Amino acid sequence: MTTESHDVVVVGGGTAGAFAAATVADAGLDVVLLERKPEEDAGDIACGDAIKGKSTFPDVIDREYLRDEAFTNENVRKARFENPQNGEVLDIPFEEPGAVVDRKRYGEVLIEEADRVGTDIHFETVVQDVLQRDGRVTGVTGMRNGDPVTYEADVVIDAAGALSILQDKADLDEATFDTNVHFEQYCSAYREIIAVEEPVDYEDAIVFMPTEELGYLWYFPRDATTINAGLGFQMDQEPMALVDVLKDDLEQRPEFENARVVDKRGAALPTRRVYDSAVAPGFMAVGDAAAHVNPATGGGIPGAAKAGHWAALEAIDAVETGDASEDALWGYNQKVMEDFGKRFAAIDAYNIWATGQEVDELTSIITAMPGQALIDALAQGGTSSMGLSMRLKTLVGTFGHWGTLASLYRVHQKATELKSVYDDYPSDTSGFEAWRDRRDAVLEDVYEISGADPKY
Secondary structure (H helix, E strand, O other): OEEEEEEEEEEOOOHHHHHHHHHHHHOOOOEEEEOOOOOOOOOOOOOOOEEOOHHHOOOOOOHHHHHHHHEEEEEEEEEEEEOOOOOOEEEEEEEEEEEEEOHHHHHHHHHHHHHHOOOEEEOOEEEEEEEEEOOEEEEEEEEEOOEEEEEEEEEEEEOOOOOOHHHHHOOOOOOOOOOOOOHHHEEEEEEEEEEOOOOOOOOOEEEEEEOOOOOEEEEEEEEOOEEEEEEEEEOOOOOOOHHHHHHHHHHHOHHHOOOEEEEEEEEEEEOOOOOOOOEEOOEEEOHHHHOOOOOOOOOOHHHHHHHHHHHHHHHHHHHHHOOOOHHHHHHHHHHHHHHHHHHHHHHHHHHHHHHOOOHHHHHHHHHHOOHHHHHHHHHHOOHHHOOHHHHHHHHHHOOOOHHHHHHHHHHHHHHHHHHHHHHOOOOOHHHHHHHHHHHHHHHHHHHHHHOOOOOO
16 A cells, blocks of 8 residues: 655545645645546536636636636626416515636636646545544555555645545544434435527526426526536435426426537535534535535535635644644634625525425415515615505515524524624634534524524
């Protein structure tokens, strides 16, 4: 068996892993990136391909090169929501334009950039186990090109994706690391890349339509004639025949007549709050491996990029100081919670509420709302800015659903309270248990209001 020693080992060559490895290498440390796929397939994963907030990408890579090579549509200026009951279309403008990428080229560029700044990249390397000594993760073992290999390191960064094997293999019971994770907190998704004959009329939009199982269909244009079409459902709901549901919807859309499927694949992704703690002695998890995904939309690219960068900064300090304890790595948790962690936790409260409602009723409420006019009014300052006729129309249209709307308003208040709790995320491990108890007390109220089964 071959044994190698590095300052940092990063497992997984996706967005989070590539940014983590590039950050460590850019600091002049010895880092190896382990990717299970062969070089020609690395970076190609199932993804919706849409990005919001691309300007927040860390600058450890050449962002302009990434943009030139992989961003195929930078004119995404709104989200379009289609109501399946009445055909109403609601357009929500973005404050900052988004983009849709060629996900394979995007992944290739990230790996190229990690290599350019000095990362040692090992393709066709399948990690099988975790090394630990006195409670600290000290490396991983696996197979590289069919031969056994051991990688020792001061810090291991888990970027191996949803339900990572590293977290199954490591003993994390004595750490703060979040082990309250199970498959029902995840989503099953499927997507196809489809070439159409004529340009679509929504090249400047990402299109969503709700499905029966608390999921949604999406149509994201890479360009005017290449569409990423997909859908997903939460695994705590009744299973959905993803391929058949997508096929049925495609057949109803005239723009997909005589279309050609270029690629197809499925994946699992987290639709839960981010991990309460993603650190253990010598170990951090990033990206999908730490649930750094918007639990409503499944969007995770910008968060993964930032999380990989932040984890790497803590890893660099740990190597340089010789201290890879939980408290030494804790600043990574704080950065996540202060940024997107609190927002995703609030969104998850709405997800929990929705699982306690009947899908038909939720769709009926959406149908009854006066659509774009309501959105415009809320954007300007709430229902107080509505005209009298609009308020009357809302009251009449939603008659019979007022109890559900009242519970949604109460959950909204709890979601705001959750953000405040996350603003007080502890500065070290000593305050962690008290913080979690405070957060769980808010969630107990959400369960009571919504009638939903506990999610965690």
